[in-house]
Amino acid sequence: MTDLPALPASVLPATGHGGLACLRVETPRATAQVYLHGAHVTAWQPRGHAPVLWTSAASRYEAGAPIRGGVPICFPWFGPHPDDPGAPAHGWARTTAWELLGAEEDASGDVTLELGLADSDATRASAWPHRFTATYRVTVGAALRLELTVTNRDDADVTLTDALHTYLAVGDVRDVAVEGLEGAAYVDKVAGAGGSADARQGDEPVRFTAETDRVYASDATVRVVDPVLGRTVTVAKDGSGSTVVWNPWVGKARAMPDFGDDEWPGTVCVEAGNVGAAAVRLAPGATHRLVQSLTVAAGAGDPA
Numbered sequence: 001m002t003d004l005p006a007l008p009a010s011v012l013p014a015t016g017h018g019g020l021a022c023l024r025v026e027t028p029r030a031t032a033q034v035y036l037h038g039a040h041v042t043a044w045q046p047r048g049h050a051p052v053l054w055t056s057a058a059s060r061y062e063a064g065a066p067i068r069g070g071v072p073i074c075f076p077w078f079g080p081h082p083d084d085p086g087a088p089a090h091g092w093a094r095t096t097a098w099e100l101l102g103a104e105e106d107a108s109g110d111v112t113l114e115l116g117l118a119d120s121d122a123t124r125a126s127a128w129p130h131r132f133t134a135t136y137r138v139t140v141g142a143a144l145r146l147e148l149t150v151t152n153r154d155d156a157d158v159t160l161t162d163a164l165h166t167y168l169a170v171g172d173v174r175d176v177a178v179e180g181l182e183g184a185a186y187v188d189k190v191a192g193a194g195g196s197a198d199a200r201q202g203d204e205p206v207r208f209t210a211e212t213d214r215v216y217a218s219d220a221t222v223r224v225v226d227p228v229l230g231r232t233v234t235v236a237k238d239g240s241g242s243t244v245v246w247n248p249w250v251g252k253a254r255a256m257p258d259f260g261d262d263e264w265p266g267t268v269c270v271e272a273g274n275v276g277a278a279a280v281r282l283a284p285g286a287t288h289r290l291v292q293s294l295t296v297a298a299g300a301g302d303p304a
């Protein structure tokens with residue numbers, strides 16, 4: 001890695017899978033790993049807990065390809081581009097090298113990395129050609145706090161969608177309950193569900209019995225209750241009008257070359273974002289901020 005800013009001793013430049021540059025973070029309260037490729041957080045493990053994020057053993061680690069697992073940044077669009085079917089799914093932020101702008105350690109030893117991205121010849125030639133600057137602040141401690149900030153540097157309004165596509169490690173998704181979305185409307189994206197915009201979660205938590213791909217109109221804090229690992233992961237957010245919940249189940253996992261056929265029970269995605277009707281419109285010079293904070297506590301409560 002060249003041209004790195006001064007780093008605290010708790011941040012170690014390293015070479016990750018596929019020869020990609022990454023940073024290993026070792027603080028008193030947690031360890032983490034962040035690739036510059038996609039500003040991709042691939043690991044976070046608070047001391048005393050098992051790893052909280054999942055990554056696929058079949059993931060690619062190469063320029064131009066997304067990493068399967070951790071926290072891909074979906075930006076400047078989520079899912080397929082609405083007008084350009086040839087554009088890459090979930091935008092290009094997750095497949096572009098970000099620049100490390102700085103790293104700071106606070107009095108408790110928690111570390112914040114700041115990464116940056118701006119428009120380039122490639123992005124200006126893409127399906128989202130606007131001028132912008134983005135920063136991504138990753139704070140590693142007893143919580144993993146992720147803050148994506150995007151400023152419109154164009155001279156006209158721009159619209160974007162985004163998500164922090166978090167792959168959580170779970171004991172078995174079939175035993176997991178996702179609490180906090182009770183009563184929320186959602187779009188069901190599973191093929192055959194018809195993209196229904198008027199589905200609504202009942203009074204019960206989300207449970208998994210088949211492929212699940214839903215965009216909830218909710219900014220609520222979500223709890224992922226895992227009786228197998230005996231822990232609850234809390235996902236709190238700010239600036240997030242949508243919560244995406246995804247598990248590919250058997251068929252879709254088999255269809256994805258970078259997702260092991262038998263890996264699907266070990267993860268669930270809970271994603272803070274702004275998708276569909278929650279798209280963000282920014283006036284010239286205006287800034288959008290999306291924050292997601294993960295914490296983990298021993299004990300799975302009573303998910304029944």
Ligand SMILES: O=P(O)(O)OC[C@H]1O[C@@H](O)[C@H](O)[C@@H](O)[C@@H]1O
Binds near residue numbers: 079165213244269271
């Ligand atoms: O395979 P990708 O591009 O990483 O996307 C994975 C999944 O990401 C989810 O967020 C989407 O809701 C799904 O529809 C999609 O299949």
